Amino acid sequence: MASLRDIKNRINSTKKTSQITKAMQMVSASKMTRAEINAKAFVPYMEKIQEVTASIAIGSADASHPMLVSRPVKKTGYVVITSDRGLAGAFNSRVLKAVNQTIQQRHKSNDEFVIIAIGRMAVDFFKGKGMNVIVDIVGVADQPSFAEIKDLTTKTVGMFSDETYDEVYIYYNHYVSAITQEVTSKKILPLTDISSGSDQLTSYEFEPSAEEILKVLLPQYAESLIYGALLDSKASEHAARMTAMKNATDNAKDLINALDLSYNRARQAAITQEITEIVGGAAALE
Amino acid sequence: MKTIKVSVVTPDGPVYESDVEMVSTKAESGELGILAGHVPMVAPLQIGAVRLKKENQSDLVAVSGGFLEVRPDQVTILAQSAEQATDIDLDRAKRAKDRAEQHLNETKRENVDFKRAELALKRAMNRINVSERNI
Numbered sequence: 001m002a003s004l005r006d007i008k009n010r011i012n013s014t015k016k017t018s019q020i021t022k023a024m025q026m027v028s029a030s031k032m033t034r035a036e037i038n039a040k041a042f043v044p045y046m047e048k049i050q051e052v053t054a055s056i057a058i059g060s061a062d063a064s065h066p067m068l069v070s071r072p073v074k075k076t077g078y079v080v081i082t083s084d085r086g087l088a089g090a091f092n093s094r095v096l097k098a099v100n101q102t103i104q105q106r107h108k109s110n111d112e113f114v115i116i117a118i119g120r121m122a123v124d125f126f127k128g129k130g131m132n133v134i135v136d137i138v139g140v141a142d143q144p145s146f147a148e149i150k151d152l153t154t155k156t157v158g159m160f161s162d163e164t165y166d167e168v169y170i171y172y173n174h175y176v177s178a179i180t181q182e183v184t185s186k187k188i189l190p191l192t193d194i195s196s197g198s199d200q201l202t203s204y205e206f207e208p209s210a211e212e213i214l215k216v217l218l219p220q221y222a223e224s225l226i227y228g229a230l231l232d233s234k235a236s237e238h239a240a241r242m243t244a245m246k247n248a249t250d251n252a253k254d255l256i257n258a259l260d261l262s263y264n265r266a267r268q269a270a271i272t273q274e275i276t277e278i279v280g281g282a283a284a285l286e
Numbered sequence: 287m288k289t290i291k292v293s294v295v296t297p298d299g300p301v302y303e304s305d306v307e308m309v310s311t312k313a314e315s316g317e318l319g320i321l322a323g324h325v326p327m328v329a330p331l332q333i334g335a336v337r338l339k340k341e342n343q344s345d346l347v348a349v350s351g352g353f354l355e356v357r358p359d360q361v362t363i364l365a366q367s368a369e370q371a372t373d374i375d376l377d378r379a380k381r382a383k384d385r386a387e388q389h390l391n392e393t394k395r396e397n398v399d400f401k402r403a404e405l406a407l408k409r410a411m412n413r414i415n416v417s418e419r420n421i
Contacts, residue, residue: 041298041299041300042297042298042299044293044299045295045299048355048362048364052353052364056328145298146296146297204326204327204328204355205326205328206328206329207313207327207328207329208314208315208329212314213328213330215330216314216330216351216352216353217330217353220353220364224297227297
């Protein structure tokens with residue numbers, strides 16, 4: 001049986017850990033609320049751009065653009081969004097596992113695909129596997145502004161345009177609620193399945209022409225898809241971390257209760273033993 | 287006078303929302319003025335100012351590209367970044383201008399960086415102009 005002091009030490013260290021996890025839980029909770037607000041602020045922009053893109057791409061059949069056409073796939077790009085730090089339960093491993101499985105199924109060699117990794121976890125994972133990570137970005141802020149990640153989105157869309165790859169998928173954790181997040185994969189480019197939010201498509205006049213507008217509109221649309229996924233993933237990250245830290249705090253509490261019990265038992269055993277020894281000693285003197 | 291609803295939206299959230307009499311801005315194909323009841327239209331915008339005329343005042347919004355969607359009762363401007371005149375950080379814009387000018391002097395004309403610096407300079411100049419209201 002462990003000595004009294006050992007148990008006491010364990011109780012103290014568990015208490016300290018639980019204080020830390022509790023604090024992290026509260027930090028994540030407040031960050032999650034902010035991330036949710038950010039994601040909401042982005043919704044009007046996304047809805048509008050989707051509506052206009054759909055109206056033009058579907059409404060005017062004569063307008064064409066390289067981003068709307070599927071071409072033979074020689075190389076695939078995967079955009080993978082994870083966090084920089086762990087301590088978020090299965091948040092990162094779920095995404096990485098999903099991407100890894102897809103890659104194993106679809107590709108025979110590492111030359112057939114490239115990876116655009118966002119977040120240290122994804123960067124380390126894919127580099128460790130010796131896969132071709134062409135763009136990596138770490139240290140994305142908790143509340144990323146569009147300007148911050150514009151470089152990344154422009155590069156990603158640009159590499160599709162100059163045929164570095166012929167299709168792009170994005171993998172991230174979609175925020176369903178504070179307790180559920182699910183891994184989502186989306187095809188960003190080419191934009192073959194644009195659906196409009198509403199059924200009503202407006203027929204527009206184009207100034208100067210539909211093609212000129214698609215040239216501006218489509219890259220902006222594709223970029224905003226990536227930004228939207230990033231915001232979504234950030235909200236999921238904080239939610240996942242909050243849940244993980246809540247579980248850790250609860251476990252610590254259980255552990256402390258169990259340790260308290262064995263501490264009291266050990267203390268009582270020590271007292272009983274002492275009394276027995278005194279009584280035994282006194283009896284021997286008589 | 288009849289008014290038309292205008293909203294300027296960026297990925298970071300709506301920047302401007304109001305009912306105005308006239309929207310005037312610079313599209314890729316030239317100056318555009320829009321009143322209520324305009325035919326539905328879409329046009330890409332240049333880096334520039336959007337002037338929103340109300341009864342006896344006018345608001346200015348600096349827009350970095352993007353495009354304009356017009357419906358009979360509503361105008362939406364979708365840009366990757368936009369600021370109202372009062373929200374512009376003038377010091378930051380001036381610093382960006384100096385930086386862009388320095389880049390332009392250092393890099394060669396055919397360089398990709400040259401184009402980027404040129405665009406950065408345009409954006410910075412636009413912000414400064416809008417902020418100081420000399421358009």
